Amino acid sequence: MTDFLNSGFRKTDLNSDANMEQNVETTVLGADEIIINMGPQHPSTHGVLRVKLKLDGEKVVDSECIIGYLHRGVEKIAEHRTYQQFAPYVDRMDYVAAVSNGLGYCEAIEKLLGVEAPPRARVIRTILTELQRIASHLVWLGTHALDIGALTPIFYCFREREEILKIFEKYCGARLTTHAFRIGGLQYEAYDELEKDTERFCNDFEHKVDEYETLLTSNRIWLGRTKGIGVISGEQAIAIGATGPVIRASGIQWDIRKAAPYAAYDQYKFDIPTGKNGDTYDRYMVRMEEMRQSTRICLQAIQNIPTGPIMARVGKVLKPPPGEVYHAIEAPKGELGYYVVSDGTTQPYRVRIRPPSFVNLQAFDTMVKGHLVADVVAIIGTLDIVLGEVDR
């Protein structure tokens, strides 16, 4: 065991502060900088993120994210499962947006197989994925507001999220890790009242978003806590590969639903909200607007769900031809990509997943420098990370 640790596999021993302590300097007032560990057990690191902070008083001088506490080897597991068997595993990555994960995986394998899901399946997939985007953003809004100290919005958010989960439950029997889609289409036909439920939810939800906004958007304290906090410019965001609301809030209009449409997104009209300053407030505004746009897509989609089969002709045993494919979708948190290599057998040779949270988390160090401890939790919240996805 010690051999392993000393073998140079790890460049730094993560469990000691030696690395940072070498650089501890004496500050103006003659007090030493202190190093505190936030997480992995901390109320607002959204799971098991560990952040090592070097503080001068309350000011963050240096920071280091330490991840891997939730690593389950999802990509390795894929190499020992058939293509269908691996599908439920992807739901466990971003567990607040399981439907989106499943969509990305199914479409990647369909691309590899050279089949396409029937139009009816694609529309139903779009509806469920957009509902999932709303649900994911609601979890983000509730926890983000809670981190900044607003205790109440989370209960309102979860009240609405519950309605979405009920729709999922009616559709496929599961609420959280749904495994809603299959490679080639859908396993289940849409239940009779899917359109009605979705319509009712979407119509109610527009007022609910307004309700959240009355609590937060023009609240002086909220403005003070989010404006100018965690700023990242468009160039910086592109340089680190950030995607999703993080890059859109910095003014870059990048949305895969428009750039490379998948499912049925090319049929619907919707806007890509962008911000200007790339701060926490802009990311908040972008996500709020995205929720409205998602209801808009859902309402368009239920107007005209094509009839026909829900499953393309794929065999019971999937043997894609040897080759490789990269397919990305716009998950609630950003670009979720699957790079799948097939060697012609029933099991993938390699599955590499590009999780948006993992890439967006790189922005953390840039964002947090020079801010206070209180802003650290605001920035973790605004990045909207899910550690299941970061660590896989």
Place this chain on the structure above:
Amino acid sequence: MLQELYEFFKPHLLPLLYAAVIVLVLPLLAGYVVLLERKVMADMQARLGPMRVGPHGLLQPIADALKLLIKEDIIPESSDKWIFWMAPLLSVTAGMLAMAALPFGPVFQIAELNVGLLFILGISSMGIFGIVLGGWASNSHYSLLGAMRSSAQLVSYETAAGMAVVSAVILGGTLSTRGLVEIQAQKHVWFFFLAPIGFFLYLVASIAETNRAPFDMPEAESELVAGYMTEYSGFRWALYFLAEYTNMIVVASLATILFFGGWLRPFPNVHALNFLDYLPMLLMLLVAGYSLYRAPKQPVAIQKMVMAAVAGLCFLLAVALALPQFAPAGTLLASMKPGLHGAFWFLLKVGIYLYTFLWLRFTLPRYRFDQLMKLGWHFLIPVSIVNVFGVGITVYLSRSTDEGGMGWSVAAAVALTSVVTLLAAAWLAKKGEHEPAPPATPESV
């Protein structure tokens, strides 16, 4: 010998009795304030709150207290044990001592001091030692940060709160808590109407002083886990909790005395409103009736019994409030009326003040520490100084009127000085605002 001893203690018997009542009842009261808080929070968050222990969670505070009592008592190995042990006691003692000078009615007061206000302010600030020492003795970074924040916060807001208190003292001309209420009775007006801005300054400063949201920096759970009490558990932790709620009750009582006429009924001298005297008993009767109505609907037999007991208790209180009201004048019973009714009005006003605390807590996000300091030093303290001048001018302008109450000239003077103070506040707020970033607008494709 015995006779002498009795003679010596005789004047102190009643205060001792009152002190015993406060020490025994206060923890229970604090527990029920917590229950109230949880219920109000649940109501605002579209859920039920505690429902399991007792009907509607009415026995929850007792269950919580029992649980905390029998928990393992952990003192961290690397802590400074004596200080760690002593710090929560300091906080609680300070809070309880401050109660000594509070008049909970014309009769119920442990010690009538001619500098009661000064005593309360001084003693309740001592509670900060418990927090700072506890945070330091825990030998943990989070605790230390919490303690540092707390001390800085209290020092900053004590000044603003003190200035707000001064505005009431100028109006009353006395530092005696009882005297302040009596002067409000004589003048036929609550000081809230003479110094409204003073009251709002006190409201903000008192929330900050008691470390409540949106100023709950020292224990901001999303940042500092639990701030200065991170390392505390079991009954020691409960003592900190008790201290916090005691402090809340103290500042609420102080606000009631300074600005809302203490134990006085609304409009105590207007005979046309004498029917308000029946309000306390009617209110209690109403609560009793509702509890009785809910009793058979409880799911378990024991909960039915507890609910019926609550109804009985409220009914007894109603009777206790009603008897002196209907007793013929001059009897012993009738002489108890000011005390009983005074206590009722006092507690009602304290309750309403506490409710605003809870309301703000569940509505507003938390300030950041530097913003809190800025608000304190750059806004509240200057405004409170202007306010003191304003109140002084009000007193000067209205000194010649013999109208006593809210004469037109007094009202005009109050309005004038308030407007001037508000203008000063607006100017300060404008000046303090840093360059706001241009608003983010979602752009369509």
